[in-house]
Amino acid sequence: MPRYRLATAVSTVAIVGAFMVPATAQAAGLRWEKCPQNEDVWCADLQVPVDWATGRGSITLKLARRDATTDRKIGTIIYVPGGPGDSGRGQLLGKNWLSEAAAERFDIVSLDPRGTNESDAVKCDAGLIDDMPNLNPDTGGRLANVIEYSRAVEADCRKQPLDVMDHMSSRDVARDVEAIRAAIGEQRISLYSRSYGTLAAQMYAEMFPHRTRAVVLDSVFDHSLSGRQLLESSVRNVEDSFYAFADWCARTQSCVLHGKDVGAVFDDLYRKAERGELTEPSNPAKGITATELSWLTMRVWLYRPDWAGLADRLARLSGLLPPGAPVGFPSSKGFFPMAAFCADHRITFRSESEWRWQWARLKAMAPHLRTHMVWQIASICAGWPIPATNLQRRPDVRVPVLVLNSRHDPATSLEWAVNVSGQIPRSALLTYEGAGHGVYNRTACTEQVTDRYFVDLVLPAPGASCPSGTTAP
Template sequence: MKPTRARIRRRLLPALALIALSTVVAPPAGADAGPRPAGADAGPFPAGADAGAPSPLDWKPCAQGPDDAPGKELDQAGARCAQLTVPLDHSRPGGRTITLALSRLPATDRARRIGTMVLNSGGPGESSLGMPLRTRAAMKDVAARYDLIGLDPRFVGRSTPLDCGWPIGLWLRSPGATRARFDHQVAVQRDLAERCARRHADVLPYANTRDTARDIDLVRRVLGERRISFLGYSYGSYLGAVYTQMFPGRTDRVVLDSAGDPDTWGPRAQQGTEDEAERALRGWAAWAARRHGTYGLGATPARVLATVDAIVAAAQDRPLRVGRYEVDEQAVPYILSVGSGNDRSAARAEFSATVRTLNEAAHRRPAAPGPELDGFLTFILTSAGSPLAGPAAAIICGDRAAPRDPDVYWNDIERSRARHPLFGPLKNTIWPCAFWPNQPRERLTRVANPTPALIVAATGDTATTYQGSEAMHRALTGSRLLTLRGAVAHGIYGEYGNACVDAEVNAYLATGALPAADPTCRP
């Protein structure tokens, strides 16, 4: 069940891995602040808004009790955890504070130690505290030369929490087939925003990527590092890019996996990804057709897609009963979009089993979900996903304002429905950001700088598209683009299982030398 939740979280707002210079805090002693580089983003906070050096970290065991399996795993690997106090509002460093949770897996080859690497899993809203263990496995021998830092960003995981109290499944939904159902969804999204405001109106203005980047620079300072390396996936790539813009010269080796277009980041970032989603669904349909004897979904791709259409139609008629859950027409497109976005055999087999169960429910037969589908539905339809949904929505809405007029969304939905009847409405629908209680405190970061970075992208990514990664490559003029061609994947390095990609990234992490040209790998 845990792998399913991790995949859901990574693709939650299949975020566009991106992120900017303000000497909000002074550089560590001996660092060369130098003149502000061209294109640096100073932001509204003056360089003098520095409360002084952060307090030293008190590293302790990570496990918080006998049932804390992730903490125990970190402890057994030799990691330690700490809490860092940071300003809620970086323009008022002497005011209210919040805490950040960190883990550190120290370098074991101290004689050849390269430095510290900060990690981010994405989301936004995904906990990264346990990420050093996964990253160490991906880095192989190179990991021994880095201190790996898992950081739960502000309001995420073990850091000061922000929980709006609503399931992800109430937020990430298709609008339905009619204006009446869309109007109901508008009311739901308004209610979600109001519920979050009632709980957290005092902190929502400070949930955003730019303040998270400032937090990362405080982490750099308290660790005594002049520069840090960074590895981020999906939204974590956006965060990493914003950090390079806000704090130029503070990074060493930067890997941005499954990056998106930094200029389109925000509440409507999924617009324009319909073609990729439909190609991925067709690719899965061809795979499932060759296994009709196993899954019974159709002996040709066209028949498999007809089965999918029948499931959607049945859900429009009335919700599908899947075990203890009702899955309605607004949830089905999201399930299909998430499930078809990975072309590895294990992922396609899991998704085929999901569609088989939905097909049973569509025929009004008993449909008991397997453990993976049950975990998926539990996560999106119950309060289990609430601790992730709140900070994710708050960060997205806090980064960029969304249109307030529901008719803007309805018109986009109707235009997209003609060409993309399944995924068009899902990608263009209204979110709580349309009713968010506060406007963003700062403008969206414009990423444009020469930071050396390695951007990793799959040509069939349905979440942060390959075109988005190309846009990130253009924005970071010192970067190289490592392409996994012919693959449908989101989250590649150390996750997809491509030896070529893993070797290219590890060579860069070991030497600091980017490839001479943009390299290409194949599945």
């Protein structure tokens, strides 16, 4: 049986004492100006080194800030967005991620992480990036083609003058967060992080404990997992979310697939896609691959979650309802955030047969969804020419941490949250007994528990949970 080469752990670098925030950041006196997109939000730029180890180069971090709404301000919460590739600045322009109670007491500052969006994004040829190779071995996908694609993308992205791609790990982002802290003049900061951003937050708490007041890891990423563990736990998790949806549909008369075998409906569509016969109902000229069917099911409907919308979509694809609006992934616009994931993970396949063996194993674990978007990312990272600089290992965090996770989260599993909470001695886990990706703003209960920690530094008791919202899920 082929063996998967597991990532090896690396020892923690003794970096806290050696790392210094550049004087330019300490004295930045950020020039905050009202954002033209939203005058309730302040925007600023912060220059940081491309390479924190040597101080070489300079990139511009794009920041946004919303002020506390009362004069009883406690401090600043820095929001570290997920993805990788989400725009924290853009999200803060749209809304305040803090609850009303927390927004009264804290400024909130966020950023576009380095190499993404407005912070000197790694820009490449959009046509090349969007021409993704087939990642499904059952329909002709080959690892050799994926590796060729990875190398071609890296070579094209390398054409820009800054070597940001070489310095996009979550450890680099953590150093950027420390530069933000110094620039805003806070002695200590609180962190709210979400999804992939929870990895940078763990790095920050580990590297700068004396600057850390509170840390919330919402829908947490477990960086201690080997390549195989990451793939297999991800696919088990998305299948669990699909089963939760199917169970809801069986119990809910308003579900348009109520009374039908939802798993069988999906399987029929998947097999049709494998044969090249599944098309967009409103545009029969546009085919839908089996991989796209699974990934869109996860990313569009299970994430939110929107179970009624997913049932509607499957019914339209099956011809049980008239065609609706088309659904698809937007163009990358030449943006390649997967470089950040590759910087944080060493993932290798030693042969084509090993890649195919792993695929077959994932399908057996998830008989409906078959795959997870992590399969795409892991396969591309296996061929990524730039070595990972922030290898997988357990966190060494000694400050109090609040971990939040849904019971049925298709992206970051409750299994991961239990693992991470167990790895951080002074942490507490709050489980939201519902579905979807992201917990803080789900219900009054999840907000109250999180806000009590932010405001009073009180963690919930072991085994704490919040019920699902009044309207499923």
